[in-house]
Amino acid sequence: MLQADHITHAFRTGLFSSSRMVLNNVSLHIERGNRCGLIGPSGSGKSTLARILAAQLIPNRGTVRYEGKDVFRMDAAGKRRYRCAVQMIFQNPLLSLDPMQKIIDAVREPLMVHNICRTQTQGTDMASELLTRCGISEAVFQRKPCQISGGQAQRVVIARALGLRPDFLIADEPTSMLDISVQAQILRLMMSIQTESGMGILLITHDMDLIRACCDRVVRIQPDGTLVEERPGMDEKIRLTS
Numbered sequence: 001m002l003q004a005d006h007i008t009h010a011f012r013t014g015l016f017s018s019s020r021m022v023l024n025n026v027s028l029h030i031e032r033g034n035r036c037g038l039i040g041p042s043g044s045g046k047s048t049l050a051r052i053l054a055a056q057l058i059p060n061r062g063t064v065r066y067e068g069k070d071v072f073r074m075d076a077a078g079k080r081r082y083r084c085a086v087q088m089i090f091q092n093p094l095l096s097l098d099p100m101q102k103i104i105d106a107v108r109e110p111l112m113v114h115n116i117c118r119t120q121t122q123g124t125d126m127a128s129e130l131l132t133r134c135g136i137s138e139a140v141f142q143r144k145p146c147q148i149s150g151g152q153a154q155r156v157v158i159a160r161a162l163g164l165r166p167d168f169l170i171a172d173e174p175t176s177m178l179d180i181s182v183q184a185q186i187l188r189l190m191m192s193i194q195t196e197s198g199m200g201i202l203l204i205t206h207d208m209d210l211i212r213a214c215c216d217r218v219v220r221i222q223p224d225g226t227l228v229e230e231r232p233g234m235d236e237k238i239r240l241t242s
Helices: 046-053 076-085 103-113 120-133 150-162 180-197 208-214
Strands: 002-012 019-030 035-039 061-066 086-089 168-172 200-204 217-221 227-230 237-239
Touching (some): 046 086, 046 168, 076 086, 120 150, 150 180, 200 208
Antiparallel strands (some): 227 237
16 A cells, blocks of 8 residues: 655755765555554654655655555645545644644644535534544533643544545654553554554554554664564564665
């Protein structure tokens, strides 16, 4: 369903300094319905790879293909469809929400922009249903992001992503800012929805226990920017890149 081939990307560390290699010839293929975990130390390039897969960043070299089509060569209509099909949940949910926008409006807006709902009333009804399904009470609908907790904000972001009926969800450390009890709730919610919808998930984390609990397979970014695949709970590694 989604494949990255030979992705290489580097960042300049300063105006006159040399580039730092972050991703080095990385290839990753994820099938529909697959739960794939991505791990690695801080600064290893996990979020960079996620942004490239979500077409928010163009790599120095390599391709991303969705259903066989090169994402970076799509026309405007194709890119619009891709942004619906591949959704991303960022590390800090509060930074993903407009601080001046009410919660119900934050979930309804993409439904209207992508013509999933034709009228404001239909959009409000669907947004309300999504929020309720994700455990957000009606009392929260009219609040702004600064008036809700981190756990509630994460549920709002998940509801907004699911409203576009994605085939693929990239979750970049979705529980890193939450306490342990809320972490468990959010993960159960994501896994339940994934089972129902059959969408693929790329779960980015540094917690191997989380990977073992939630994922079918796991890939690790090494310090040199290459990728290896590991079987959850086992020591055997399969080199994916040259």
